[in-house]
Amino acid sequence: MTNTIGDLEEADVILVTGSNTTENHPVISTYIKRAVKFKGARLIVVDPRRVKIATFAQHWLRQNLGTDVAWINGMMHIIIKENLHDKAFVENRTQGFEDLKAMVEKFTPEYVESITGIPAASLIDAARLYAGAGNAAIVYCMGITQHVSGTDNVKSLANLAMLTGNLGNRGGGVNPLRGQNNVQGACDMGGLPNVFSGYQPVTSDEIAQKMEQAWGVTGLSRKVGLKVTEMIPKAHSGELKALYIIGENPLVSDADLDHVAKSVGNLDFLVVQDIFMTETAALADVVLPSACFAEKEGTFSNTERRVQRVRKAVEPPGEARDDWWITAQIARRMGYDMACESAEEIMAEIARVTPSYGGITYDRIDYEGLHWPCPTTDHPGTPILHKEQFPIGRGKFHAIDFIPPAEATDDEYPLYLTTGRVLYHYHTGTMTRKSEGLNERVPENFVEISAKDARDLGITDGGAIEISSRRGRITATAKVSTTAVSGTVFIPFHFAESAANQLTNAALDPVSGIPEYKVCAVKLSAAAQ
Template identity: 45%
Template structure:
C-alpha cells in the first residue's frame, strides 16, 4: 500500500470519514474532548505525542495535556523502544540520557554492541563505529542473529533470546574472579557491590554457556577485553529493551560499567541508540507520564510549583498512564478519549489485534498525522499536519543528547497546518487563549523552565551546530560525557549496583509452537512502513520470514515459498527468506509492511512492569506450508 499525504481535515459522519473545513474539524475535536472530560473527568483523556516531530511540538503537546485537560496521561513511542533505558539510567544516575558523545565512540578502545543491529537500524551512528574500528578499536557484537553489525565484530556472541542477564552476570563474575574490577571506583562511587558479587557468583562460564548458548571462551574474551580496556563503550538498542524484563536487562549492562569504571570519563560510557529522530527529545520535553520538561520529577513539589506558576494551573501530583496502561484503561472503559499525534499504535503495538479492539472502544479519537494511517482510519477526527522533516521549524535531540536546529524548507501540501497551530486552536476552543509566534517562542518558554536547556538559545545552537544537554547557562561549555562527578573525591549520590534474577521469555516454546520469533528493523524500511513502504527499494520489497538453512530443509521449504506463521495470538502468511545468519530454532520478521503482513499480530503483550515496554523480541510460533 502506498500512503498519500493528508491534505485536508476529515470528520466521521454516519460511520464514514468525509472532508471537512478546519473550523468544523477543530470544533468537533474540541467538543468531543470537552464532552468526555465533563462526563468522566480529565483522567479519561490521553495523548500520544510524536517522537518524529520537533521538541517544540512535544513541549506544547504535553502542556496541552497537563494544562488544557488537567491530566498527566501523555506518552510517546519511547514506551515501545527505550523507556527501559530511561528507567534504568535514571535509577542509577538520576538522568535518562546516554552518557557519551558520538566522537567518543571513535576514540574508544573497545565497543560492545549488545542487542543492536546498528549497521541496519542506526547507519549514521555505525559510521562512527567503523571509524573506531579503522583506528584499531575492538568490537564485540552480542546478538541472537549474526547481523551485518556482527560481521564487523572481532567476536560475535550469539546468545539465546532472553538470556542477556545470565550473560552479563557471567561476564561480571569473570571480571571479579580475575580481580579486573575497578576497586577504587567501586568503593568511592557505588553502593551494593557485595550483594551484587554474591548474586553473580553462581554464573560460572560453564553455567552461562549452557543457558545462553555462548561458548565460555567467547564470554571470557569479552570480559577481559572490556575490563582491561582504558576506554570502552557499551551500546544497546531494542534487543535489550523489548523484553518483559527490559529494565532489568538495562541495569545488568549498567552493572558492568560500574564494575569496571567505564562511565563518567571521556571515551567510556553507556549509549542507548534511539531509533527515531526525536525519541530522546520527546521524553526531554515532558511527553512522558512521570516527568515534566527537562526530565524533572512531577512528584517533586518545588518543581511542580515552578511549572504551576508559569502555566497558571495546578498540576496533578501523581504519575499519569503510560502507553501500555492507556490500552489497559481503554479495555476497562476508564479511558474514553485519545489525541494521537504522529503515532500508529494499530500497527506498532504488540498483539495488534488486541490494540485495534481497545481503540475501537473509545468514545472519541482524534488523530493528527501526515498520512491516513490504519490508526487514523479509525478516528472520529483526522487533522492533517505539516510535520514532515522539511516542513518544520524547531529543534531535535539525538541519541547523544545533542539539540540541533531544523529549518522549514517546503510548504506542506494542501490545507495541512503546523502541529503547534492545531493544538493552540483546539486549546482556544476549550477555553485557553493560546498563541505562539513561532517555534522560537515555544523554545524560549521551555528554556525558562528546564535547567538542562537554559543556555541553549537558537543563536547558540546555530553557532555550535548543536549543543548537548545539560547546558545550564548561556556561557556554559559542558564536557561531552555525563556523570564525571563519579570520579571526584566527593562524587555526590552514589550509583547503585542492581541485584537481578534471570527471567526467561514469557511465551514458552513447546511442540505446538517450537520456533522463537524475534523482530527488528531493516536498512531500507522504516517503522510501520507508512513513510517508506510506498517506494521501490533496490534492497528488499515486502515482508518475509527469515529462517536458517537447516530449519528450511527440515520443513521442506524453498526461498519465496509462502508459509503460515501462527502464535498463540494470531496468524499471518509470508514468503520464506533463507538466511544463514540465523541459528536453528530462531526466525526473524519486521513490522515494516503491516498492510501485507501484520507481524505484530504474532507478538506478545507481556510488558516490563517498570517501563511498560512489550516483549516484541520473543514470541513462540509455528510454521506451516501454505498449500
C-alpha cells in the first residue's frame, strides 16, 4: 500500500475493485465502512459480483470478467475530456501524459459499455465522483491481479491515481490488499526470482558483490531464477528434477490441477516444509515440520508495509522447528556455515544489507511497528509513499490498450467462472478446515449462481451440480444467491475434495507470471444422483 490502513478513514472517496473486502480482509473493511457511515466518505465498488461491501457503495459497477483496463481507461477518458484531471500534478510530477491521452481517446463511455457491460451513464457518474474528491483512495486485491492482463490492470490504476493527483496525499494512494499473511514481508526479503532483499536486483554486479561480502562468499549468480509458474511446466517436461516447497500447497492452490499433479509426479525429489500435512506434503519424499506464528519469534510485514514483532506464545509440538533454523541446518549440511542463532540476529543482518529496512531493529518495533522505507535508526519510517517525488523522479504514465481474457465462453461452455474465498475459510483450508466451528459455518464447496441462471439450467438451491471446464470437472452444491449475477458463477477454492482449480485456466500474465484464476469458461448441469 502507498498509504496506511488508517488513511482510508481520511478519504473523501474510496474506489474498491477486485476485492471482496468484507470476507477477504474483514478488519480493513471496517475502516472503509466507518469512513462511509461516520465520516461522509463515498464509496465506488467495481466488481463482477454484488459483494457485501457494495451495499455501502454510492455506485456499484458490474464489469464483465477481465475487462478492467477498459473501464479504467474509460474513467480516464471522461476525466480528461471534462478537464477534471490534476493539471499541476500531471505537469510537475509525471511523464507520458500525451501518450496516455491518445490511448484513452477511443474509450468513450459507449465503447466501454460495449466491452464491460457497465452503463455509460454509470461510468460517467463514477468518474466524476472519483475525480472530484479532495482525496481519493484506490483499494484492490486479487480480482485485479489474477488475470493475463493483471500487470496492465495495476498500471492502469496507477495511471488513474496519478491523473487525479492522488499519490503522496493522506486519504489517497493505490492500496493493494495482500492475499496472505506476510506476503509483503516475503517479497521484501527476496522471495522473488529476480531480487535480493529490498528489491535489489540480482543482475546488478554492485548489489551481488555487496551480498557476497556480507555473507563471506564469492560467485553469487547474477541470473534471474524461475517463477513458480515456470517451475511446474519444467517439472512436467523433466527439466526440473527437484522442488523444495515451504508453506505452500500447490496441489490445491495452483491453476489446472491435473497438470500440476502430473508435473509434481515427474519430480525425482520433493521436499515440503509446513505446519500441517497438506495435500502436497502427502506426496513429498521428505516432510519438514515447521513452527507456526504463535510458536516462534520474528517479524511480519503487513499489507501497509508495517514491520511488526511476532512473539512466541507456546512451544512447537513434536519435532517442529523455526523455518530459519531448518534453513540454516540444511545450509550447514550443504557446506555453508549459516551462522545465525536467533531471529533477532537475522533481523540485524536484514537491516545491514537492505536499505529500506536499515533503521528497523527489535528495540524500535518492540511496542509498535515501523513502515518501510526506514533507512536509518533515527528515521521515523514512511507511512505514505511518494510525498515529494517518485523513486524514478517523475511518475510514468503507461498507455495501455485493452486485451480480452485468455478464454471466452461458447456454446459448449456458456458461463464464466470466477474464484475466491469466503469469510470462514482461508486459502487451501490447511488451517481453517481443521476448526470444527468454521466447518460448521461452511462445511462443503458450493457454486454461487444467480436465480435466473439456476432457472434456465433447471438447478435448485442445495442441489448437487457438476461443473466442467476444458481442463477438468468437479461436483459441488448449488447456492442460489443475490450476490451472483447472470452469466457468471463463483466457486471458493478452499476445498481439496472439490477443487475449483481443477477448472481454472493456467494462462499467465506475461510479466508477473500469475495465472488467470478469475476468468474461465464452464458449463453446469445437475449432478447424477
